[in-house]
Amino acid sequence: MSDLHWLTAAEATRAFATRKLSPVELMTALLARIERLDPKLHAFIRLDADAAMDAARAAEAEIVKGRVRGPLHGVPIGIKDIIDVAGLPTTCHSKILVDNVAKADSVVVSKLRAAGAIVVGKLSTHEFAIGGPSFDLPFPPARNPWNPDHHPGGSSSGSGAGVSAGLFPLALGTDTGGSVRNPASCCGIVGLKPTYGLVSRRGVFPLSFTLDHVGPMTRTVADNALLLDAIAGHDPADPGSAPSTARHFGRMLDRGVRDLRIGFVRHFHETDKPAHPEVTAALEDAARVLQAAGAELRNVTLPSLNEFAAVNRVILCSEAWSIHAPWLRERPGDYGQLSRQRLLPGAFINAGDYVGAQRRRAQMIATVEDAFRDCDVLICASSMDPASRIEDAAETARTYPRQARTPFNVTGHPAVAMMSGVSSNGLPLSVQFVGRYFEDATVLRVAAAYERGTDWHRKHPSLT
């Protein structure tokens, strides 16, 4: 088999089952690619190559004997470095936790091991999942495989860069204000923020209890469903975990969108934060693809992006302050400048504003739920611009808030971002689909229909 690095998880497990490929061959190819490309991309904070190769050998031996542990047996995966993997550092890309070693697996990593996946290492993030692409941290920021001079998005930067570059087919990210969907958008892959409470957050360093989600990042929609199957499930020890029985997220991927009612939230990118013309054109194209496949399109109006962002900011800053206050008081110089600037506002937000934002959030949820009475899925922008140049701090600061992802952290609805085109300067463009609570499978169904109607998922960055 050639181009092993572009194999999806689904293709790899099929090849393992038919003995056309072994987990050791795949791991060998990926580790060689990582060795060659990661010095430019910085997707990894800690590569665990020896343990990954040992696990690949063990998987190969088990599969040969017909003992298949689960649907991801032998498939390599990268883990964002705010998620605990026993025995490996969880640094959160920060000097504050640079010596912190996880004593136990997070729940999601335990589930991945049970499904047979192999952890290849810990991945770059914005510091504590809030900073930005920073050069004053203990590790360099990840870079965009489509053009390493550009930002790969964040905060799950290494996850997006690594999946897009073919360093591993699967990754986990986290999403508090869009941090799975932003790197998915910037790097041209598929990133899902599941319904709030569907995936356990135990063993994941928190940023905002109300807004935090763990999500799958992959190159195809089918792989996204596979990975979500592996990590979803009720966790009674996570206070935000929902007792949902939602399962088999790939069961509707082939069903198409005929007769689905899709609401287009045009004001997000037309008036709230007017998008780059190429983003707008790609969004209209995406809507046409779904219409051509039989979906019924209608316009939907939600609260403004600015208000969603303000509610997100007040809740996030307040809750993050309650987590970081001791370090911000004692060790403010051990944070990078960007994260310090983004965490300190929590010290100045009063209780009334925090509770007021939570009360407004309740109304916003009601508004989005109302929209879902007349629609099955929403389509809207993800990023309003292609990725900025990573060393252009002013451009990154300008474009970073120009996005439509925070609304669905505020409301908790499932939302997937995926590639919708390539800009004139060769960077991915993106679209976002949003669904009802616990109808993550329907969101992926629409994403799969869109994927079938386009060729974007077949395009990869040309890395040398």
Add this chain to the structure above:
Amino acid sequence: MDKELIAKLALAAGLGKALADFPDDVAMAAEQALGNQGGIAYPADPAAEPWPPMRAGSGL
């Protein structure tokens, strides 16, 4: 925003070290926190509750 007020609020929050070492970051944070207030249409109905309300006994 008044610099003395920012300093008092920062000290009350225990941010003396940050105020001494990173006064611009502290000032920017205070300005941002104040700026958030205008952006949200807080509910006028006194009975509008935050969501989700307390769920006694579940998940604890």
